[in-house]
Amino acid sequence: MFTGIIEAVGVIKTINVNAQGARLVIATHDLDMSDVKLGDSIATNGICLTVVEVNNSKGNGSYSADVSNETLQRTGFVNYQVGSKVNLEKAMLASTRFGGHMVSGHVDGVSEILAINNNGNSIEYWLSMPGDLAHYIAEKGSVTIDGTSLTVNALAEDGSVGKFRLTIVPHTVKSTIFADYQVGTKVNIEVDLIARYLERLLTKSEQKESAPRSNVSEAMLLKAGFIK
Template sequence: MFTGIVTAIGTISEVKGGGDIRAVIACPFDPATIAIGASIACSGTCLTVVERGGSAGDAWFAVDISGETVSRTVPGRWTEGTALNLEPALKLGDELGGHIVTGHVDGVGEVVGICPAGDSRKIGISAPAELAPYLAPKGSITVDGVSLTVNEVADQADGTCHFNLNIIPHTGDVTTLGAMEAGSKVNLEIDVLARYLKRMQSLRG
């Protein structure tokens, strides 16, 4: 379980394998605080630590990524040199600063526009049709592992929807979202509460 509050940016330093792959991720964590078997959200994808090493501030950890995970996340995401938003799993007693995030990617979105909004940036993202029913103004969504608030939603004729977000300067500086541009692909996870409400509604007929 996560909150969508990114604590560091890591970089994939090595990738091995084909369908199922093992990725080594360099990060500024202390390896003494990374447990084998621990869960770390990597740009919104919950992955399990299978190795770790390095030193405090210059650490690395390795994760195994299944072909299923590769197929459901941003194409080309798991390649050397890619920057990732990192968040260790929530501990009991930690502050719930964002919203409840599971680290299970529901779909891939695409940035359709960016424009300045004061000191912030207003970003428009196209979400696939299957996620459209779960998006609502002032609702929560996770974009590449970052907990954000949806500002506006516009349903499209083809069933997809466009939604807008505001990225404040701090969020842009401490996550990979500051480097997004039109055409960038992003991992999306809908609000878990919206998921259950949709299921309950469907069972009511």
């Protein structure tokens, strides 16, 4: 579990593609790696990756992680290359200040930057809204973009395609890879975890209510001799 508060920006050092997917080595730069061990989770551009090798050298730390074919197909990793910058966040602790929102590190899809506009000292980004995720995205609701916890400030339609707006303050631009985004950049998106589970619960509830009721009763079973 993560909070969506980015701790550092890393850089992809190597990408080795194999039949199962790929193995990455990420240079962590300012990320404190002193407490990272094998098997720990680090959100890498919003994708929860398991550390399989670790270098804890201060200022020169790195970790290796395997990325499955499923992850490559569902996320923007297919567009990454050696030298690409990535947002990093270590898995939260029970004692961690909850500054963002609940982020699972399980990316739902890929969105595209449609427009970038200055607004005072902030920057507005309009992003495409994948059709199968549109009903999870609400104005003033939470969304995760490349691992960063953000608030949706507006929704709109661009022809038949939905889009949403994010207003990014200078600190977030400086502390993440937002400064590198251009129109056309593909980003990982994770919708609000609570919205996803709420939909599942409501769907199951509706299915139970619409399911045909059985005519079997306790009295019928008693009469037939199945119970005494």
